Amino acid sequence: MLVVMKNDATESQVKEVISEIERMGYRGVPMPGAQRTAICIVGNTGPVDDAGLLVLEGVKETVRVTKQYKLVSRETHPQPTTITIGNISIGDGKPVIMAGPCAVESEEQALTTARLVKKSGATVFRGGAFKPRSSPYSFQGLGEAGLKILAKVRDETGLLIVTEAIDENSLELVDKYADIIQIGARNMHNYSLLRHAGNASKPVLLKRSFAATIEEWLMSAEYIISEGNSRVILCERGIRTFSDNTRNTLDLSAIPSVKQVSHLPIIVDPSHAAGKRDYVISLSKGAIAVGADGLLVEVHHDPPHALSDGMQSLYPEQFDELMKEIKGLLP
Amino acid sequence: MLVVMKNDATESQVKEVISEIERMGYRGVPMPGAQRTAICIVGNTGPVDDAGLLVLEGVKETVRVTKQYKLVSRETHPQPTTITIGNISIGDGKPVIMAGPCAVESEEQALTTARLVKKSGATVFRGGAFKPRSSPYSFQGLGEAGLKILAKVRDETGLLIVTEAIDENSLELVDKYADIIQIGARNMHNYSLLRHAGNASKPVLLKRSFAATIEEWLMSAEYIISEGNSRVILCERGIRTFSDNTRNTLDLSAIPSVKQVSHLPIIVDPSHAAGKRDYVISLSKGAIAVGADGLLVEVHHDPPHALSDGMQSLYPEQFDELMKEIKGLLP
């Protein structure tokens, strides 16, 4: 349930409403909004009796929330959210392009690739320092050393940094060094990690699990926001199906589906969905045309010698072509 | 295997090669091409011994075909195919828009909708006279009476007609009245019907089964072409997955996948994939941006009163918006 306050409601009236909600055994989360102040009630399992709330000073009305998710819902937050990080804004209508290698391999590799993607127009640099690998014997990333390289990339290029956290320890480090904390598809159901991300200081890029419905994905975003971190960016990266022409089937219908029910921005990762670089440019164009707020693209300065999965990395000249093609689609 | 002829090879040399292929126990299919004449060998189960072919007059070389499908493959036909029907061309870089209701309900309904979609820019009218319905008790279409209405729509509007055939009898009728014969997703594995379509006089729009891989789909196209009808247009319409935000998951990666291995044109049906009209415009834009050669869109002049599945039909004004949005994406 959402308690909508009158336009002239005072700070102390809002506090009083929250106190009353707590007396009822629930939690009240104030929802920011230019037009109105509202308080979302969370923690109830059944319908809430709003009689005791409607009589309070400053309360205009109550609105029933029909979905399981509340803080991520358009019902409680009708306007789309724009997330501003440094000099970029995600969700304001202009797509944000994040690009870089699968894994940070060395300072030289990271810097070389970063300079190339910046030149083509990317504003965020991606690169993994902690890699969730299905084999315990595979390269697991450079760890904190990789994060230091990423920080240096930011210092030298001005690109913002997005990189993945895979557990509590790495999350603390990523929160310290990077600009955006990535939670990968395999950890979308890791509720403990989501809670920690909800207490971090940086925005969170939450990838869709390859086996998650839109509702489950939004519930995972709800975990993060319910802990206090409202800056969540969703990222579609393909779902697991019987179809074998791509590594995963990119579900671009996720974009209108998310935008219909949620105010959160959503970007698309065509590289991990396709698994083949030849499809990345056309799928990127499709994502932008469908309405994605940005892209997360794998680019390596020398794909054949990439440490992990070079098959799906774009060559720098392909990324440059991608950026030009996308520009042609924008108004 | 493909037998490539010299540029100056004569008609009779080509015939001699085909005769030799038949003596070897296979079948030789001449492949049209502006640059070269080639003959594709089909019917072999293992490798073919080309010694007896290479010594024939006019033969330049032989090329091994690595895929199970041959006539639909880029290996035997490197240039993309353009299919010209009346005044339209499919596959020439300019998307062809096919629009109309799920089912033909009456002359008035068909004509009203046809005039509206034509005004917005469609060049082909769709509408089912034979409906493959999962329930034997559902409306099964008007049959031949529906085809006569469609023919009248063509006469009055100049729009070409695409409509579905569901068995041998309806295929003969559709071949007689319509301009393009549609084979629906549920009949993509109906090899007997595919063979009949291969002997029809009109081009065939072959939908992907919601459970077919790209390779299986191309094999079904191969059935049609191997019977002699080389004018096949593929149509992606969503695959069955666990995801429940749409009726089926639209697999736009099918476009680059098909174009990489086949010369056939491919269009997209966003309406049946989405199952919800709210997603159709954005998915249509995505399909065009990815590189589709056209769209097949469900439009009804009065969706709430549509006889079948009005939920996914666009309102005429939505279709008009769709056409404008697509125009914005084209160079």
Added chain:
Amino acid sequence: MLVVMKNDATESQVKEVISEIERMGYRGVPMPGAQRTAICIVGNTGPVDDAGLLVLEGVKETVRVTKQYKLVSRETHPQPTTITIGNISIGDGKPVIMAGPCAVESEEQALTTARLVKKSGATVFRGGAFKPRSSPYSFQGLGEAGLKILAKVRDETGLLIVTEAIDENSLELVDKYADIIQIGARNMHNYSLLRHAGNASKPVLLKRSFAATIEEWLMSAEYIISEGNSRVILCERGIRTFSDNTRNTLDLSAIPSVKQVSHLPIIVDPSHAAGKRDYVISLSKGAIAVGADGLLVEVHHDPPHALSDGMQSLYPEQFDELMKEIKGLLP
């Protein structure tokens, strides 16, 4: 809706009810039953007004049918159906084992395999004369010559014959030569063929499409029964999923699911699901333990030299072991 007659209702009272249903614009299908006579109303799209029926002589009550399928439903036919063919009964609690090669290759191959599977305890012989092949260049079966071989197998061994029909022509031939008409997974959505099977004289074995829900499968059975052929046996053969350890994922939960809502018998084909002979014995045991009314198993007297897909065919000695293992599970 179901119109339940009184125990002492006369033939002419039943006829009068059917006439009244027809006057209402629907169709009335009498449902056989030891306990009661009932008439199922089909062809209505919305609720039926039963006022005019309840006043007729001999009518006891009306019962609303909640599912889309009616004639296959337990709501209209509460007792499980047993189908008797020659000297066997399917659905009476004792599993019926059908075994034989993928395709009929020659009289010698068929007879050799038939004698072996009979010796181990099979009572029905399977073998394809018409093969639905994904490639137009693959072996398509011996056709009518294959059916004649199957008839000879029956004459010499006493085994009943089940074999697949793939279109109208082959269905007529299969109806003439065989004891059970198989409709394959790829034709489960071929409604035209289902209607023809509904007019055949022999029972129908209806395989589940690898992409069909239980409800869609039952609707396809409804097509057959609504045409007048009530002897339908369902066959689960695996569904298409992301999992790659088997060719398809055998869904044994289909057995309790079908038995809960339908009165039709259901058997299991472990061979086509697994695609690997090593898993067939254990999956067969699972199917019987879950409650399947029988098995359809691929056996070849010489798998490495089988014409089609010998990889999944059991060796005769493996089939013999399978039969012994199953016997150990029965009470």
Added chain:
Amino acid sequence: MLVVMKNDATESQVKEVISEIERMGYRGVPMPGAQRTAICIVGNTGPVDDAGLLVLEGVKETVRVTKQYKLVSRETHPQPTTITIGNISIGDGKPVIMAGPCAVESEEQALTTARLVKKSGATVFRGGAFKPRSSPYSFQGLGEAGLKILAKVRDETGLLIVTEAIDENSLELVDKYADIIQIGARNMHNYSLLRHAGNASKPVLLKRSFAATIEEWLMSAEYIISEGNSRVILCERGIRTFSDNTRNTLDLSAIPSVKQVSHLPIIVDPSHAAGKRDYVISLSKGAIAVGADGLLVEVHHDPPHALSDGMQSLYPEQFDELMKEIKGLLP
């Protein structure tokens, strides 16, 4: 690669081999075996040069391991593993039945249910103290208080305890209080948690993710074993598919698939797969007949009043029937 030692190889010869492997830059893991001592080389990315190993004292031969997983593979450990915990053994041919409620709700609920399932023949009690819930607002379990209740259940009934850990903290607690540590389907890809489980003192029950292939599942088991905890029990619990008759599609072919390539025991959870109690008995029988080493079944003394998902919990009398039915299947 596996280095197989001679039968009379000494302890110090084994140590010397491990040292040499480390000098080569890899890790050597001794594999226990009644017949032979062998050392598995892990950490190599390409083929290993075995020249320096074959010349060492006590070395009999080297064997190439063809799979990505090594310690869980039958190639390195040909005999099936039996895991003994207290007075039970998992993997010795006699199925072990684990039963109890979804969540521990109270001492009374846990004890009541435990006494009932023990009476019917269960030897392990299940019940969640830490629940991974898709909504942050759902009941998340009693935490350590729940574990204390479980310990009391063991004290009073003699049943062993299996319960889920969802992060590092809960894993330490579960390791302290329970007998078997459960890693749930949603955490199968949580490699950080798997590593911690590999350092725990108790055996681990590793559920298959609903979107994991058999190979990915075995790789997750490899994570645990590579850290030193070799007592891993696999648990199949259904995969996510398009089919909607059950919550997930139970993949019983996982049993022969796992047993063919791995030595680890595998049990089945029919309750979470089905999501409906009506299917649990028949699926349990199927699992045992296919060859499962045990079952994990949800039972509640009063399902309609269960705190979480009572719909799938068996009533105690149903569980009693299940135990009797299973007994009928055993030799």
